[in-house]
Amino acid sequence: MNIFDRKLKENGLYPLKVRWVNQIVANVGYRCVQRCRHCYMDSSPERTEEMPLEIVNKLLTILKEHDEISLLEITGGSPEITPYFKYLVSSAVDMGKTVATVSDLVVYTEPGMQDMPEFLAANRVKILASLPHYDEEKVDMVRGKGTYAKSVRALKRLNELGYGEEGSGLKIALVHAPVGPELARDKNILIEEFQTNLKEMHGIVFNHLIIFINMPVGRFRRLLTDTEYTEYMQLLQDNFNPDTIGTLPCRGVVSVAPDGRFFDCDFYVAAGLPVKCESTHVDNFDYALLNNREIATSPLCFLCTAGQGASCADCHS
Numbered sequence: 123m124n125i126f127d128r129k130l131k132e133n134g135l136y137p138l139k140v141r142w143v144n145q146i147v148a149n150v151g152y153r154c155v156q157r158c159r160h161c162y163m164d165s166s167p168e169r170t171e172e173m174p175l176e177i178v179n180k181l182l183t184i185l186k187e188h189d190e191i192s193l194l195e196i197t198g199g200s201p202e203i204t205p206y207f208k209y210l211v212s213s214a215v216d217m218g219k220t221v222a223t224v225s226d227l228v229v230y231t232e233p234g235m236q237d238m239p240e241f242l243a244a245n246r247v248k249i250l251a252s253l254p255h256y257d258e259e260k261v262d263m264v265r266g267k268g269t270y271a272k273s274v275r276a277l278k279r280l281n282e283l284g285y286g287e288e289g290s291g292l293k294i295a296l297v298h299a300p301v302g303p304e305l306a307r308d309k310n311i312l313i314e315e316f317q318t319n320l321k322e323m324h325g326i327v328f329n330h331l332i333i334f335i336n337m338p339v340g341r342f343r344r345l346l347t348d349t350e351y352t353e354y355m356q357l358l359q360d361n362f363n364p365d366t367i368g369t370l371p372c373r374g375v376v377s378v379a380p381d382g383r384f385f386d387c388d389f390y391v392a393a394g395l396p397v398k399c400e401s402t403h404v405d406n407f408d409y410a411l412l413n414n415r416e417i418a419t420s421p422l423c424f425l426c427t428a429g430q431g432a433s434c435a436d437c438h439s
């Protein structure tokens with residue numbers, strides 16, 4: 123039994139099981155227009171892995187055959203630069219699914235991508251946009267020089283289209299993470315600061331703030347010395363909060379890697395920890411098995427359960 127399961131057991135919460143799968147998170151490729159230093163996926167412009175059409179079509183068949191799955195979230199890399207992104211979005215929307223996409227924002231300022239915000243608005247796609255902070259220096263330190271200015275330009279364009287505007291039905295959530303190996307600050311204070319500063323400095327509005335802490339795999343893990351890594355994991359463990367278990371993202375999700383394999387979450391796609399279930403791939407999808415599976419926990423789960431926990435539960439409200 124791993125240390126996370128032992129903690130669950132101490133709190134009468136073992137084993138961690140799926141509650142109700144109503145969402146597929148499709149990672150359509152690791153290539154990204156950015157090379158952020160906190161990226162657990164190790165995404166960059168040099169990555170080449172992307173979901174082939176065959177897997178995209180199998181995913182669409184699963185969505186079509188399962189009314190229980192009402193939500194498709196698309197992630198990457200920069201999902202928008204993969205070849206079948208628009209096809210996947212339009213097909214899922216035509217089936218009546220709610221579609222959300224993770225975005226680095228910078229992608230909308232790239233050549234050939236300028237029409238993407240209009241496409242997303244027309245399909246009422248929710249946007250989960252990476253903006254680690256409202257402060258330019260902090261964003262550029264984590265995501266590269268000039269990123270903040272491009273992100274602000276992209277957010278203003280999305281606001282012009284109605285994203286973030288009350289009553290428009292076009293939702294945008296910003297994704298915050300601290301700079302280093304630390305817990306996030308109080309969620310309500312962060313929301314207030316983001317709202318006030320982005321409004322006052324740039325006139326930007328948004329619907330939700332999603333708060334993560336940095337996942338020590340991929341590029342972020344390599345930034346840490348072994349001592350820093352050990353201290354970070356201990357900090358997370360010491361701050362285990364049993365109240366976070368009810369809203370863990372993995373309890374309603376199947377994550378799909380670009381090659382069609384299933385995982386409990388996108389963090390686990392990055393860490394290479396597959397589902398503990400006989401249904402392992404789009405080729406042998408079995409809703410009943412996946413819906414009854416036990417989550418393949420590991421010490422990385424302390425990331426989602428420390429302090430306030432990962433706040434993705436409210437990002438699709």
Ligand code: SF4
Pocket residue numbers: 370371372373386387388389390417418419420422423424425426427
């Ligand atoms: S890392 Fe988080 S989302 Fe992934 S399986 Fe563990 S608790 Fe669930």
